[in-house]
Amino acid sequence: MSHSSNPQPRALATWLLAVALLVGVIVGIGGITRLTESGLSITEWKPVTGTLPPLNEAQWQVEFEAYQQIGEFQQVAGPQGMTLADYKFIYFWEWFHRLLGRVIGLAFALPLAWFWLRGAIPAGYKPRLLALLALGGLQGALGWLMVRSGLNTQMTDVSHFWLSAHLVTALFTLGGLIWTARDLLHLHAESSAAAARLSPLALVTLVILFIQLLLGAWVAGLNAGHASDTWPLMSGQLLPQAGWDRGVLHAFTHDPFLLHWLHRWWAWVAVAALVVLARHSKAAGDRPASVMVHSAFGIQIILGIATVMTGVALWLAVAHQVVGALLVAATAWAANRLGWRQRAGS
Missing domain, CATH: 1.20.120 (Four Helix Bundle (Hemerythrin (Met), subunit A))
Known part of the structure; x- marks a missing residue:
């Protein structure tokens, strides 16, 4: 049950700008992941258990052997003499990229729930904030579809179509966060301001x-x-x-x-x-x-x-x-x- 309405547009704007900053960071990490050929290093999507990296050599070997089954290793990394140490390097960037995605999801969903329950969301903004939350979920799904497109013995990289969908959706989400934050700042300055x-x-x-x-x-x-x-x-x-x-x-x-x-x-x-x-x-x-x-x-x-x-x-x-x-x-x-x-x- 929510508290009585107490709109806090400036607090909401600050929160959205902080999330936008995190999205900018993950775009950079995504660039590192792509340029270091790290994107296919983790061959499964484990929303909960995947939060932790391998914790011992046996677990590392399992992950490395799974990577060895795909075309990127068989046609590129393997012939170049990739070692377990090399694999750990590319695994880190993909793991960190996914971890940061989870952090951004929580950084958006948990404050959204708190603001909602406090009655702090101004009239008309709840649908837009839910749409931004849905975009975040879509971004995660597109990320996995992108990775999955390269998990076979024929491909040596992900589909550039899925990659573009993943990246452009992230940037669209970033623009939506900025736009909504600006609307809220206008509302803070002038209580009658329309979007x-x-x-x-x-x-x-x-x-x-x-x-x-x-x-x-x-x-x-x-x-x-x-x-x-x-x-x-x-x-x-x-x-x-x-x-x-x-x-x-x-x-x-x-x-x-x-x-x-x-x-x-x-x-x-x-x-x-x-x-x-x-x-x-x-x-x-x-x-x-x-x-x-x-x-x-x-x-x-x-x-x-x-x-x-x-x-x-x-x-x-x-x-x-x-x-x-x-x-x-x-x-x-x-x-x-x-x-x-x-x-x-x-």
Whole structure:
């Protein structure tokens, strides 16, 4: 039985921003997991018992032997001479990634229940918070489906489609957390403030950014970052030699050279849209949001070029993914400000 209604929008916003920070961290850990080829190291999903890693050598051998049954070990890691010590290294990153996912789930679900029982959730926000909780559950399910796609003797990696679904859902959740936190902060400042609307400009910008994020996820899943280590040309050419023999659709969804090229140059379409959104956000009275958007995409471009020219150096690639998450957060912030201003003026 809940207590009498006592809305606490600022406390809720602080909580959601803390969860958003955790989501940003797990995006970075996910990047490390992918780049160290750790994602297939744990071949089972054990929601409860999987919280603990192997505790003795016998348990480690069981896990290692299970990993040896899949294509990644048989075709890549095994021929390269992987030892048990090597396996423990990749196991750690996948285990830590899954553990942090559980922590985020608890960090969202338990405070949500507490705020709910205290009557602290403002009117109209319960469905949105439940939707964010459902997105978190979906994210976990997509993560396991992604891993399962690579647990066979034919594959040496996970499906880039499942990887993109896993990553983009995480970033969508991050944007939802930021948007909702901003709405709650507006409500704290003005008790009659209505939730922001998604303006046409923000919608177009978010669609363009979504395409860029999807391309980036496919590039990551296909290891297409290695298609070229030069900038701006690829192998001395402006346009890459794409494989069209299996059809246009296959080329646009599987060809590493074409996807690498598209991810490079669609970025500038995204930049143009983000500049317009940031300027409108500044005009709506939120200069910090504009600065955050400009800073995020500027750093992201530099990191992207550096990642390419260093042959996908691990820490640069991870930083590129983390700043991508920061860019999503900044874009959601700016879009919310613009939508709130338009709603207030309507």
